[in-house]
Amino acid sequence: MYLETEKVQELLTYIKKHDTIIIHRHVRPDPDAFGSQLGLKYLIKNAFENKKVLAAGTMSKGLSWMGDMDEIADSDYEDALVIVVDTANYPRIEDKRYNKGAKLVKIDHHPDVDSYGDLEMVYTKASSCSEIIANISLELAEALPLTKEAAFMLYAGIVGDTGRFQYDSTSATTLTTAAELLKQGIDHFIINDRFNTKSMEQAKFQGFVLDQLEITDNGVAHILINQADLKRYGITEEESNVAIGIPGSIMGVNTWALFIEQEGSHPYWRVRVRSKGPAINEIAAKYHGGGHPKASGASVYSKEEMSQLLEDLEQAAQAYLDNISE
Template sequence: MYTEILNKIKEYDDIAIFRHQRPDGDAMFSALALAQFINDNFPDKTVKVGGEDKFDLVSRNDDLSLAYIKRSLAIVLDTSTSERIDDERALKAKQLIKIDHHPINDDYGIINLVDAKASACSEVLAAMFLSKDFKGLDLSAKVCEYLYCGIISDTINFRTTNVTAETLSIASKLVKRGDLKIAELVEYIMDKDIEAYVRSTKIRNLLKIKSKFGYIILKETDLKKLNISQAEAKTNIDEIGKIKDLQIWSIAIENEGLFDVSVRSKRGHTINTVCSQYGGGGHKNAAAAKKLSRNDLKKMYKTLEKMSENEEI
């Protein structure tokens, strides 16, 4: 499959890279890495990174005309379903390739490189760039850095349950190839400024615990009061994950009267099945569902509370 992807990249003069709505570090750094990789190796091609939503730390939102998209090869990163692409015009591309790590069967590309065992989309890309099929192509320090940043963003610096020996092996190769400064990159990705820290503290104070389930519900009025974006609010789920006593934890954020819910769990609790009952999905220990009514949210949280009481399997 790697060779097929490489051949497609070689075939097209114009390439459009997309990622999911409300991008996170994995989505944005994967897009930057792929764009850089193509630029480094095929300087005559035009590469644009699409998407309107911004990522706080670093963002790239190129202007893409419909005409450009229509003659392009689109490569969509870190996006499980076509509805989640941050620019629905991506589906109008001449051909489309999906590269992802979410365990969802929505093969919306002509080529679908999906590795559900990978910790991050950046890991999937790195495995491809490091493969023998890509031998002879340049893997620049900048590309290594972007991919490493993508991996540590999605794994919270290698903390999540989907980190494997393969993740570490790939990360190690990226560090060597790019001569990366590990501590500096961790600081760059993980550290908050003082204002964000203060907002985070206020959010943490809204934590409620029932049994071994912890949750924070942020209403629209809360977001306004705290002057915090939904995207930033969502990242606070990692803060709750540091509590030893909790087995399952969640943040629900109100958006036009409905709730977008992120859920995380310790190893033994499979929570994507619960999210999928509400039209969502994701990984075993990290999943989400969107646009829940207040009632559905209550029901979902009751289920999670009950699950959290069970011993880890």
């Protein structure tokens, strides 16, 4: 197990000491961000009924089934413990009041980018931040016991970040942790059904992505998605997430990027980058982003930057293919 007992106990000490605990996560939240944030909130609230435990940030329409965020006043941060989950660097923390509390804790599973907090619990071997939170609860079985409500959130977070246990971040620890969460009596069918279900508009958009996808000889695929494309199919940018995994299902594709045009007077492209082989997180970091070796995000502000990013992916794919052919 990757957890450090001393740090787990230090986290518990902080939780016991503070009457108000505010939990933050990253902007543009995914299931793991919500799962670890709300799962931790429910764990603490169950164990310490008299504490004020709040979840900071905006809600995601597509993930509204997971729960709600809280209204938080500036005064709530006075002498509060702030915990930031699933966020490797400062710029991606949603709600910049995170540094206004008395103590700050970072819990994350991404490769470390920014060191911050009075206590840092960063475990890159974990499949997800939800897996880390679940194992903290299992280690603190009496002081911070699992509940059905928390287990539902944490299981959803793990399922989301492992692609339903398909990605190579899934380990034996991931599966045993998921099994412990299932013991709480959660309905895992509901969670998987939520991830599998799509609207007719989203299904048609997937067909558009397949039709327009460009693939190089080295297995690098990409597509440019304009605001007009989203409007044509009647979907939001968040709903376009349904297409992220599509290129990876095509034989021969090992790396792919979806460029999504952003609205505004100075438009730019948000880039979702994925891989089945080459590490792409360092490439994403060059273009105002970052993430995991095989799942990252970036932004490009010109067609020139777009071409440069694709060239970097092409070189990474070539090196990957050369390596596996040796």
